[in-house]
Amino acid sequence: MESLLIRPEQPADEPAISRLTQAAFASESHSSHTEQFIIDALRRHQQLTVSLVAVAAGQVVGHVAISPVVISSGAVGWYGLGPVAVEPARQQQGIGSRLIHAALTELRQRGAMGCVVLGEPGYYGRFGFLAVPTLVLPDVPPPYFQALTFQGNIPVGTVRYHEAFEATA
Numbered sequence: 001m002e003s004l005l006i007r008p009e010q011p012a013d014e015p016a017i018s019r020l021t022q023a024a025f026a027s028e029s030h031s032s033h034t035e036q037f038i039i040d041a042l043r044r045h046q047q048l049t050v051s052l053v054a055v056a057a058g059q060v061v062g063h064v065a066i067s068p069v070v071i072s073s074g075a076v077g078w079y080g081l082g083p084v085a086v087e088p089a090r091q092q093q094g095i096g097s098r099l100i101h102a103a104l105t106e107l108r109q110r111g112a113m114g115c116v117v118l119g120e121p122g123y124y125g126r127f128g129f130l131a132v133p134t135l136v137l138p139d140v141p142p143p144y145f146q147a148l149t150f151q152g153n154i155p156v157g158t159v160r161y162h163e164a165f166e167a168t169a
Helices: 011-025 035-044 095-109 121-127
Strands: 005-008 050-056 059-071 078-086 114-118 145-149 157-161
Touching: 005 095, 011 035, 011 050, 011 059, 011 078, 035 059, 035 078, 050 095, 059 095, 078 095, 078 157, 095 121, 121 145
Parallel strands: 078 114
Antiparallel strands: 005 050, 050 059, 059 078, 059 157, 114 145
16 A cells, blocks of 8 residues: 555645545435535634544545534533545545544544544444444434543533534535
């Protein structure tokens, strides 16, 4: 495999992140096809806690975003993973996994309590995420909403993502 650099996003990366995110989700049936707008809105609202890119041969080929979430119990220090996008021609090569590992490592280093994700249980389970019946994302089947704790217990409550996740343009 060619050399892959994972680093924080830079302003010049924004157009490439938008293009690759749109391409990565274009054929996904579970997608709202607004992921690129969500990332832009998170950036505008200064809610991108972690935003890493994977670069190969000078090109951005992957991206991961992590943003704060609100939990109804008042628990603090929790974040949401996603969107995660990899250029379609480079999927199934471990780029997404490397981005997720790097993003979770950065969250731990920042002292985060934990992270939640909405996604395929079989995939995200590889990173330690587990469905927790006491932590709920409304209108989502429980197995697809998962949590990973870095310290302390997983809180009880309803999770709300930033309003940027409603962006449609």
